[in-house]
Amino acid sequence: MTKNAPRNQPLSGMVTPRFAGMSTFMRLPHVPIDEACDIDVALIGVPWDGGTTNRPGPRHGPRQMRDQSCMIREYHHALGISPFRLVNCADLGDAPVNPANLMDALERIGGYFEKVKAAGMVPLSAGGDHLVSLPILRALGADEPVGMVHFDAHGDTWDSYFGDNKFTHGTPFRRAIEEGILDPGRTVQIGIRGSLYGPEDKQWALDQGIRVMEIEECVDLGPDAVAAEARRVAGDGATYVSFDIDCLDPAFAPGTGTPEIGGFTSREAQMMVRGLRGLNIIGADVVEVSPPFDPGGGTALAGVTMMFELLCLIAERLADAR
Amino acid sequence: MTKNAPRNQPLSGMVTPRFAGMSTFMRLPHVPIDEACDIDVALIGVPWDGGTTNRPGPRHGPRQMRDQSCMIREYHHALGISPFRLVNCADLGDAPVNPANLMDALERIGGYFEKVKAAGMVPLSAGGDHLVSLPILRALGADEPVGMVHFDAHGDTWDSYFGDNKFTHGTPFRRAIEEGILDPGRTVQIGIRGSLYGPEDKQWALDQGIRVMEIEECVDLGPDAVAAEARRVAGDGATYVSFDIDCLDPAFAPGTGTPEIGGFTSREAQMMVRGLRGLNIIGADVVEVSPPFDPGGGTALAGVTMMFELLCLIAERLADAR
Amino acid sequence: MTKNAPRNQPLSGMVTPRFAGMSTFMRLPHVPIDEACDIDVALIGVPWDGGTTNRPGPRHGPRQMRDQSCMIREYHHALGISPFRLVNCADLGDAPVNPANLMDALERIGGYFEKVKAAGMVPLSAGGDHLVSLPILRALGADEPVGMVHFDAHGDTWDSYFGDNKFTHGTPFRRAIEEGILDPGRTVQIGIRGSLYGPEDKQWALDQGIRVMEIEECVDLGPDAVAAEARRVAGDGATYVSFDIDCLDPAFAPGTGTPEIGGFTSREAQMMVRGLRGLNIIGADVVEVSPPFDPGGGTALAGVTMMFELLCLIAERLADAR
Amino acid sequence: MTKNAPRNQPLSGMVTPRFAGMSTFMRLPHVPIDEACDIDVALIGVPWDGGTTNRPGPRHGPRQMRDQSCMIREYHHALGISPFRLVNCADLGDAPVNPANLMDALERIGGYFEKVKAAGMVPLSAGGDHLVSLPILRALGADEPVGMVHFDAHGDTWDSYFGDNKFTHGTPFRRAIEEGILDPGRTVQIGIRGSLYGPEDKQWALDQGIRVMEIEECVDLGPDAVAAEARRVAGDGATYVSFDIDCLDPAFAPGTGTPEIGGFTSREAQMMVRGLRGLNIIGADVVEVSPPFDPGGGTALAGVTMMFELLCLIAERLADAR
Amino acid sequence: MTKNAPRNQPLSGMVTPRFAGMSTFMRLPHVPIDEACDIDVALIGVPWDGGTTNRPGPRHGPRQMRDQSCMIREYHHALGISPFRLVNCADLGDAPVNPANLMDALERIGGYFEKVKAAGMVPLSAGGDHLVSLPILRALGADEPVGMVHFDAHGDTWDSYFGDNKFTHGTPFRRAIEEGILDPGRTVQIGIRGSLYGPEDKQWALDQGIRVMEIEECVDLGPDAVAAEARRVAGDGATYVSFDIDCLDPAFAPGTGTPEIGGFTSREAQMMVRGLRGLNIIGADVVEVSPPFDPGGGTALAGVTMMFELLCLIAERLADAR
């Protein structure tokens, strides 16, 4: 940790009320990527849902998540971490997308995250649908495959959709494994549930060596043991954390496209994420927040609070590594 | 289980997207009762709330539940059951009702379910308010009284309302016991809670020998033990399962007429229902979903997912019995 | 008009309450295209919004429009027309779509409407976003270009979007004119308004000879004169009517993706459409109803009521032509 | 007008903020009928919707209308009338109802309004569905049939519903004419529209001599001429005014059970009601406000503002008659 | 307990349906303070949110809470207490407030509660934002400092806001301790969580000797042990219970201004409050219900149900003390 506080600090609620001021992630300064220097953690929106097969809307996620993030203060009451005191953070704005061309969108997003990585920033992203994780992983896993802690109701390792469409929000992690950017042996999926097309839906993941923790196992073990298992699977290597908001029960996150009842409470999610403390997180995302299905913004508030939980872990690890 | 798959299969999400196609329960073919043959399990709407004493709306339940049921896929991830592979299912459409005449409505509904029973179909119904269970029980319990596993915040064994009105959604099970179609000694009520008019409200049920499990006891025991107790009470005989959506906490099911805080999570409900595996279920319903109080449909989604849980149990039992 | 009533009649509200029964357009029988014979007018859903560039959702339009259409009765109070007495109508269900592949979706929809046309049915469609009009026109205008009465806030004759994407819900009618399936000289656009990218946005349409009636002119003239002008432009030839729900003011139709204030009241829209009486309408659609932005369904009710207005005109013309 | 101000005055917004205090109609004192003396105009809730055939909810109308009525101040800006200075008003509370027995409910309501009439109070009621007008008319028209100015999208003169159910919210005025309590020759219906079951739906009303002004005629004439025609039809005799909120367009009153697009704006409604100034109004109601379909309360605000418009006319007439 | 039932009884749902009648707390008679005599427990609204720093709205809380309280019946199913049989209760209406002058509002509210105390009534209040607890404590703690059981996501012991503003909904309990009306050594805070401005935010409270139970500790201990600890801290002395609705998770109470995810379920809250049985409660409040953020009223229902839980404890203690 540097002696002086990092340059970028959230706008103080004691000077500018929380409902005032430009809407940025956690009231941080907005620093476009071309002006970014010495940023440690970059908060980035990826407003794109071109991979959505049923109920659309996550393209609007980053805006609502920025709005709700004004509720976040600076210090984590339970972890005792002040991330903005440890590392220099910024809202980098939104990654470039293409709402009319899926393959081009993947290119643009991927290229952008390559720049983020090249600049030495750890990306903490707000989706977008879950397909946005793929181009991010392409950037982060380009040199060697990363491990992943994956919170979700769905495994997202289907092969294709509606014929031969290989790129949807149900397929990113099969693609990532096929492309060699994600290490299935260091990947754990947490909270999987809901009806499936058939038993084969989960077999592929198991065959690759992914550690699949269905919700029933998670409930039996409890949050602490789930987190311990996740740390065991991910090990010490570079690890990505992907948090699909639909891992939460629809009572806690109604604003999403593929809700499945019987999910986590937000408290359980917080406890599991906190249990990842110390993990070597080289990037993370919170995806599938769909504002049209929750105009009041409670889902987005849950999403950005989880981003804050992740930010604390990332900041502490970076500070410790100095 | 027959060698070949049953005739009726849900519309595939890989051919027709889940948001497309006619709205039927779980994307099954709609087969009117007069055309029904070799149907094992009949999914039926009962769009009627003539027994409602406070906030109306469940008459609109079946339509919203059909809409939301397009989210259900074919295979149960935890039970490992593919109900549509085991038995032939269909959406029979809605039972006939009369919104302007309570006694005639009970006649019509009852007569319809007699035909369902005569055709050898197990009915899985979507209400409607809880009074619809009475005419269904009249059909199913005509020969001998059935047992019942009853999930609810309220016992629904009041005697009358507003003078001498004997038929409301608060009285079906007192009537059923009086009529000799429901066996109180094989009946268990799960999740009872909320303020009462007085201590006598629950005494009648206890006097009949109903096993009343208030929410506090359920929480103490946990879902598995609750299910075990329910199986013990119901025994091996023919058993009806009635699932009032208000057994769930209003956070999980706001769209209902008589919400009581402090209820079950949807996960607890799923665990309890799964614990009924093996029970001799000869019919079931999910009632009191009231769309005007939850236009977004989360309550209906919870309701139809519980229908799917029940369908898996029914299908397995039927297949095992062949 | 035939002596006997047409075969298909809406489910009577005196036998099955309007909130009951399977959800079909105007409570008509559902007749899949392969079973359709002697259908005069086919009501069809096109649940697809792959051309949407901003706020998505019209893929869910047909389902909500079917739900709301249960409010429609059989006789038009002002026109004195009973369409279901004049012609045989049916709900054909939804056209096939592909949510993951735009070009394939256009193929599927187009092929379907070719079959509709080949079977001699007049299609009355519920979108979907406005790009669905293109494959419909490809079918209907295959032999010779059709005229069009086009109600909309936007001209939808932009050239491309986001680079070279030629097929969006902002481009269908430029494509249709380029493809020679729409006759610009017999096309009138009614209600155009809202900010534009620049003055050139409307120049292309004018250059093709489209009669563009901006909202200001429409208000000055009044509904009757607008309709008269539309009839003059369309003339006696085969004419398509495309009704984008965003021609209505957002107060009347909030559930749409690109609302523009200052639009028509629903009354003005009804008066203009009624003023088209006698036009040679060979097909029509109501598009851009987006349920996620109006869960209560008021926008869908406006949409299906406009479908009923159009149905009356189509039925009368068909009956007169016999 | 008495020299002193009437006893009952609305709670002042300068002492108790409009969001504070007990919820009564227009912040008037609540005076139960048994304590009522020297009340000139009685504001009364009739929380009952037992006559509703489709979407229920008006039973909740009076409560939401009381809540919204806190927005009403004391002086009519355009008419220049201060009703609470002219006559003594009170919120009498709710009429007794029976939610479980239609015929008993009609008895209770009717009996209550007989007491209101006997006490010399002019009732200004908030429904409830439109069937509540029947028992009110039974009280007010007991001695001789009254005339009526009836704002509505529907004529409500159907004969029966679902077999032989003679008492629904679609039949009150046929019953009232049959019972000789409503004079069809002095009755005018304003704003009628929407699809019908058939042409015969409106014939009965015409045959009785009711003056039916469909919305199209109303629009052609304009509000002033409509009001003049209404005054002409009603003449000098005792006249009831019944305002069904669905006479308004659903954009202005979404919270109702049978919305029909193409209705009046609230401004047109205000202008028509004001045009009734001087009419011998012996009672009035605003019905069919259904809170579950408009939780925000805009419909109820429109309803209570129309009650205030009516109150001004009633108060002025009473004061003039002294 | 007196031989006869207390004078004031809730309106019976068997005579007046729960949706009917004037809106009062728990359907009790409304008794203005100047007419109050022999009232044991006074239910009071405090419609004021002048201390709110972010999202406003609790000024509307009492009205919505009264509306929702019609769902409460008379007998507690688990505690076996009929509070209205034990003590005489009334809805005293709303305390006087001043929406335009903070210091005057505190004066008015404080003065009102002095009268309540002087009349020997135990106040059970519905806020309002949390600053309303301060003037209430000024009345109740005037003679000697009271203890407090405080359910909340936030400690509300900040010093000032936006410069030197000492009176906001984040500061009431620091002021109360400074003023010597609250005994920090007998104060326990339960459910504290959410991000903070810094570690010093909670230090002041600890330094005063407040027992701070963060949500994590509460979850570890479970509701029964939390309640036991609260009873231990509060001891036998006069104790106030303040229940901020945001102690509940936003899934259970979305209608509040400062939601923090990871909160209590309503069931946990009920269990903890019930665990306070026997405590010497001399007043209680439920605050921060903000209707504009939950028009459907689920949050208010949770709030008034907690008021009923508290009422049972207060009534039993008062009856036992006779």
Added chain:
Amino acid sequence: MTKNAPRNQPLSGMVTPRFAGMSTFMRLPHVPIDEACDIDVALIGVPWDGGTTNRPGPRHGPRQMRDQSCMIREYHHALGISPFRLVNCADLGDAPVNPANLMDALERIGGYFEKVKAAGMVPLSAGGDHLVSLPILRALGADEPVGMVHFDAHGDTWDSYFGDNKFTHGTPFRRAIEEGILDPGRTVQIGIRGSLYGPEDKQWALDQGIRVMEIEECVDLGPDAVAAEARRVAGDGATYVSFDIDCLDPAFAPGTGTPEIGGFTSREAQMMVRGLRGLNIIGADVVEVSPPFDPGGGTALAGVTMMFELLCLIAERLADAR
């Protein structure tokens, strides 16, 4: 107009989709006031509602209005004006406020607008409640009183509230006239309606020489004549335009604190504002948009579209004056 386009241009929807990118007014660059140079028109948020007496919320207005303003394109279809081509515009962010101290807030806002004026920028503001117009006028009218075109349901010239509170959103223009910063003889109020406390409410304004056009006169005259009268009253001098969103009917703008039925349509409002073309507008605001009462944002969309209408007039006038 300069030869080259102004420096600041809105983000193009062809490069960054309208749902993406940082949320600023009309997708303009955010330029803090201390970095502003050569800005002609400054779009400014004033997130403050400390003057609100009934339903709060406009403090959240600027954020929602920025969000919705992404729908605005660059060219006015009817006026033929491209404001961003004529003058250099920027989003200056939010004025400083104080949510906890009314007088300090007025100071801060006033001081900020003095800087805006000193920098030669024309301010176009988004409130906030209507009291924010007062400190803006203090800056703009400091040298000589300005004229005003005031669209509103309420005159906002009350004297005080709740005793002697002189500064509320109902009093700004009485204060402004008393302070000599607003010229009543050059002030016109348009759309005034709704019940009043008494006839004296409007007398003060008339006595000062304000031209009050109640809604009834506006409807009789029509938008063009209203605008002509407004131009006549305001004359050639420096004129402020204040647009209270509640001048619109609640159907068009439900998200506001003091709705009054019978208001303008958005089309009428657009026509009136366009009729002000050529007026010497030295500042303008759109106030009283209250997001909690319209989470969907339709009211905010109406508000920002009116800002665009005003911007076109301001830009043209500035360009002409060069």
